[in-house]
Amino acid sequence: MQLLVFILIYPFLWVISRLPNRLLYGLSDGLYFIIYRVIGYRRKIVRNNLLLSFPEKTFAEIKKIEKEFYHHFCDIFLEMLKTMAFSQKEMQQRMVFPNKELLNIFFQKRQSFIIMCGHYNSYEWLLSLASQIPHTSYALYTPITNRYFDQFIRNLREKFHSYLISRYRAIEEIRKQQHRGELCAYGLASDQSPSDSPKGYWRSFMGITVPVFTGAERIAKQFNLPVVFCDIQKVKRGYYEATFTIISQEPSLTAKYEITDTFTNMLEAQIRKAPQYYLWTHNRFKHAKIHD
Template identity: 45%
Template sequence: MQLLVYSFAYPFLWLISRLPFRVFYGLSDFVFFLVYRVFRYRRKVVINNLKLVFPEKTAVEINTICKAFYRHMCDMFLEMIKTLKLNETSLKERYRLINPEMLQELEKNRSVLVLFPHYGNWEWSIIVNRYIESKGYAVYQKIGNVYFDRLIRKIRAKWNTSPITQKETVRTIVRNEKANVRAVYGIVSDQSPQAHVAQYWTEFMGIKVPIYNGPEVIAKRLNLAVLFARVKKEKRGYYSLELIPIAEEGAKTTQNEITDTFLRLTEEQIREEPTFYLWTHKRWKHKDKVPEAFS
C-alpha cells in the first residue's frame, strides 16, 4: 500500500519541482485556497494557538495572521518539493547566508549545533553545507511511509549533507566526537516533548510548557558550540539566514542557559513577525499538565 501511494504521488511531486517559479507560486496559491478555504486544515488549532499567545490582539488581527500564515505554509511545503530540482546557484540566491564566517570560525575548533525553530524555511538550510569544511548533518523526523522517507532523505542529502533521524542524532554525534570528526548539525529544536518524560518546563510565549533540551545536554557533555538560526523571509521565495551565537563552548554554560537563550531568540522572532511560525503544531497542548516541581 505504501508503494502504491508513493507511486501515484511521485510523478506529481516531480512535475511540481520542475515548474518555473511564476507557475510554481501560482500553484501554491491554489493549494492555499484548498487548504485554507475548502479543507480548513487545522484552522481551529491555529486560531487557538494565536489567541493563546497573543491575548492582546483583536479577532481581526488574529484572522489576518492566520490567513497569512497559511499562505506561507503552502509556499514552504511546495518549496521543499522544489528542492528536488533546484540547483546550487539558484538556492544560494534564494537562501542567503548572511554571516558564514561565524560558522567557519567556530568549526575550526569544535563541532557545532545550529538550532532552528519552526520558523520561515528550514528545509533550504541544507545549502549551508556549501559554506563549511566540516561534515554537515541535517536532523529530521522519520516518516512512516518508507518510500516517502527515502525521498526526504534524498532531498536533504543534496550537496553532501547527511540526513539523520532524531533517534540517530545522539549516537552519531558521540561517535563522531570519539573519532575526532568535526561536524555541523542542523536541528529543529522547538518540538513539544511528551509531558511525562520532559526534564524541563518553562515559559514559551508566556505559557509554561515542557521543553526539549536534548541539544543543550549534548552540547554541555561534549563541549560543542551552539548557534541560533535566525531565518527571515525577505519576500516570496527568498530568505536570509543569520547565525547568532548562543555558546562558543557548551561545557562552560550554566544549566538551561542554552535552552533558555534559544527560546528567547525564538520568541523575539515570533513577536516581530508571527506569520512565519508553524502554528499548526500543538505546541502548547501540555500547558495544563505542569508538574509541581516546575509550577
C-alpha cells in the same frame, strides 16, 4: 501499499518541482484556498495557538495572521518540492547566509558545533548551508513511516551535501563521530513539544507554561560543542536570508537550562516580530498549563 501510494503521488511532485515561479506561486495561491478555505486543515489548532500566544490582539488581527500563515505554509511546502529541480547555484541565490564566516571560527579551532533553529520561515532550506561550510553537516530528523517517502525526503534534504541522522540514534552517532575527531555541524529544530513529564523542563513560551525540548543543550554539554542560533528571514517569495548568533562557546561552563532559555527567548522574539512565518500547525501547547 506503501510503494503503490508513492508511485501514484511521485509524478505530481516531479511536475510541481519543474514549474516556473509564476505558475508555482499561482498553484500555491490555489492550494491556500483549498487547504484553508475548503478543508480547514488544522485551522482549530492554528487559531488556538495564535489566541494563546497573542491575547492582546483583536480577533481581526488574529485572522490576518492566520491567513498570512496559511499562504506562507503553502509556499514553503511547494518550495521544498522545488528543491528537486534546483542547481546548487540557484539554491545559493535563494538561501543566503550573510555571516556564514562566523562559523569558520569553529573550523579554525577544530571544533564541531550545533545550530539551533525553530520551525520558522524556510527551515528546510537551512540544509543548503552544508555546501558552503567546511564542516560535514548533519540534521536530526524523525523518520517517516512510509519508507519510500522517507527516502524521497532524505534525498531532498541531502541534495546539497548535508546528511540526516535519525533522532532515535543521534547520541550514538554523534559520540562515534566525535570520538573519531570529525568536524561536524549538527542542525536541530529545537521547538518540538516533548512529553509532559513532571521531571521535564517547564518554562514560559509565548506567555504559556509548557514543557521545553532540551535535547540540543544536553548534546552540547555532553560533547562541549559550541551552539549558535539561526535566524531565517523572508526577503520575498522564494528568497530567504539566514544569519547566525553565538549562544554559547563553552556549553560545559553554562548553567543548567541556560542554553535552552537563550534559544527559547530568541525564538520567541523572532516569532513576535513576524508571527505569520512560524509553523502554527504544530500543537505546540498541547501540554500547556493554562492559568486563569
